[in-house]
Every structure is written in C-alpha cells, then in structure tokens.
Amino acid sequence: MSVAKRFTGTTDMTHNQGRDIAVIGGGIGGLTAALAFGRRDANVTVYEQAPALTEVGAGLQITPNGARALNALGIDRALAATGVTAQAVVPMDAVTSREITRFDLSGQTPPYRFYHRAALIDILARGCEAAGVTVKLGTRVDRLNPDGSFMVEGRLVRPVLTVGADGLRSAVRGLINRPTEPFFTGQVAWRAMIKTKQADQVARIWMAPGRHLVTYPLSGGRLNIVAVQERGQWADEGWHHDDDPGNLRMVFADCGWEVKSILGEVEKANLWGLFRHPVAEKWHAGSVAILGDAAHPTLPFLAQGANLAIEDAYVLARCCDENASLDKGLRSYQDKRRARVVKAIAAANKNARNYHLGGLQRRLAHAGLKAMGKAAPAAFLNRLGWLYDHDVAG
Secondary structure (H helix, E strand, O other), X not given: OOOOOOOOOOOOOOOOOOOEEEEEOOOHHHHHHHHHHHHOOOEEEEEEOXXXXXXXXXXXXXXXXXHHHHHHOOOHHHHHHHOEEOOEEEXXXXXXXEEOOOEEOOXXXXXXXXXXXXXXXXHHHHHHHHOOOXXXXXXXXXXXXXXXXXXXXXEEEOOOEEEEOOOOOXXXXXXXXXXXXXXXXXEEEEEEEEEOOOOOOEEEEEEEOOXXXXXXXXXXXXXXXXEEEEOOOOOOOOOOEEEOHHHHHHHOOOOOHHHHHHHHOOOOEEEEEEEEOOOOOXXXXXXXXXXXXXXXXXXOOOOOHHHHHHHHHHHHHXXXXXXXXXXXXXXXXXXXXXXXXXXXXXXXXXXXXHOOOOHHHHHHHHHXXXXXXXXXXXXXXXXXXXXXXXXXXX
16 A cells, blocks of 8 residues: 655645644644645654554544545545545434435545544555654653743754644643633543444444434444433543443443444443533644644534544645745634634534434434435535535645
8 A cells, every 4th residue: 555645736835845843743633734744845743742653443534525635645545545435324213223314425526435543644644754754752742832842852842833733632722822611511422343244335323312323334344333422420531431331332222223233242432521612712823823623622423523633734734835924824724714613513513412302303303304315315415515525725
C-alpha cells in the first residue's frame, strides 16, 4: 500500500515556505495539519506525548467533505485501499429488528468510507513522512507561552506558528480563551468492536426509546459499535474508560434479536459521558491557533468530529499560505470555519433527540422516514448537501 507523494491542491503563493510550524498533538487533526503545512513547504514538527501514534479500537466515518481534503493532500490511493466504502445508511427499529428504510450512498464522490482510527492515523503518518514532517513521540510540551513558544526537554522552541491539536482538554485553547465549563448532556456512550464473518457495507442506526446503536463494518472482518443511552448518572469524558459489557447488554435487553446478538459478541467496551462544550470564541491569537476538538468538541451524532478537524487543518494551512501576513491568514481561517462548525454541531445535537423518540413521536418519525425512503430517496442526501458537498480544497 503506497502513499501518494503528490499534492493535488493548487496555490499561486507559498508564504508557508520555510516557516517553522509546531503542531501539538498527533491525532487525526494534528497529523492532517502537519501534512497540509508540509505539502505547502513549511518546516513542520509534531509533538506527541504518547510513545506511539496509536488509537484504541474504534472506527470512524470519513464523509465526502472530509475525504476531499484528504485526497487533495495526496493520500487518496492509500485511503481507497484501506477503507470500506459505504453503500447506504439504514435506519432500523431496534425493538423489532426491522429495517425502516434505506438511503443510498453508493453514488457519493468521493466515496463515503469507514475506517479504523489506527489505520487512518497510519496513512496520515506515512504521508507526513513523505512530506518531510518531523514527528517527535514521547515528547511532552512544557511551559506553553502566549507567544506560542514552549519548552521541550529543557530547550526553548519558538515556532512561527504553534497549532493546538491537543483535543478536549486542550492546553493551547486555554492560552487564547477564557475558561469554560462543559455540561453533561444526560447521555453516555459506549464503543466496542466485534469480529464478523460477513457484514453489509452499510451504517445501521438502531433506534429505541431513550437510546440508540450505530454499527458499521471495518476492514479485517470487524464490526464497529457505538451505543448511546439517556441517563442521569454521568460518566467521565474520554472514551478510554473500561466498562462491563454486561452493562451495555442490559441497556438494550428489551430490543430485537439482532441487536442482542450483536451485543452478545462484545468482549470489551469503553464508556464515556457526553458533554457539550461551547465552540471557542477565538481560534487564534498572535502566533497560536487551534483546531478540531481543541476549538469545537462535537457530539457523535453526525459522524463529523474527525471530518471537521480534517477540514480545519486543510483550511488553516491554506489560509496561512495564501496570505503574506500570518495574522491575516489566521483571521481568514476562523472566518471560513466557525459558522460552518456551529451549524454542524447544532445538526448533531438535533440528531441526538431524533434517535431517541418514544411513543407517538417515535411511530410518526419512523413512518416519515419510511415514506421519505419510498417517495423521495434523494431527500436524505439533499438535506445534508450543505455538509457532504462542501469542498475546502476547491
């Protein structure tokens, strides 16, 4: 599996050339930013405190909007070779195991695909290597200063730009924004993965009163599972908290045989609480910028967390490249991104409610989905055209 070394985006100016860019965080957003700056001839160093670029067992969905940015960075062949191409989104009645309708995704260009996070991290890391990016693992950043300088192993580092891709608990965000407190949404989520001999290339949304389950296949004969329940008892943020799979099975014990069969195969589950964080008021100050979860943590109800981070990364590098003044480039970056992110987060929050309906509302919603699937099958994608058709590389 090769990583393409070409950069398919175009620019008439190369203001990033020779700039020293530091990226704090080696996740999907950070590595995409490093690759995007590296493709535009910057000198890029990624600082990751973990000893290896790894992700726990979890899948993600790269929708066409995210894929366009990644393809423009020259890794399209590796992405095509690794991902599972989605054929449809299939809303399901979790209680009866009945398919409500089916929304076709097979005509999406670029394709809508499913990935294991570790596989996507590996593709990005190899792309960074090909672009001359330096990745420093097991490296802790200390004494981060408002001017973007910081200490690493007793040495002061002064980049032209420091990019905070350091996630939910971002230290970089705190440099340029007032402290804010997230609030518990009254929902918790589990992630799990099971082996499967055969799985349709679809994302199934299993809806039940007060909870739902999303399943989709990954390469290597695996099925990714994300389950959400409404409840008052909160759990910590971060998906690395182990939980007894029996607790997950208990939540869906009254559902149909297919849901119970899937969950019966789960041997390991991770639980986390879902919290809403306000979108950062400022995404840059001086020589510092933030992206992805550091700027706008997103609930997992629209499959856009990784995609929005990827878009951020591409736009940040492009804006800095196309503006001679770094300050002007950073202002352009926030101007282009913030309103779109706010809209996407609002749409995700709305889905959280729609998936968990009960009683008459549930019956009416399912009937509406079924009618839409029969009479206007394109309506689902048309409604999301603002999201999936967006092209940050265009």
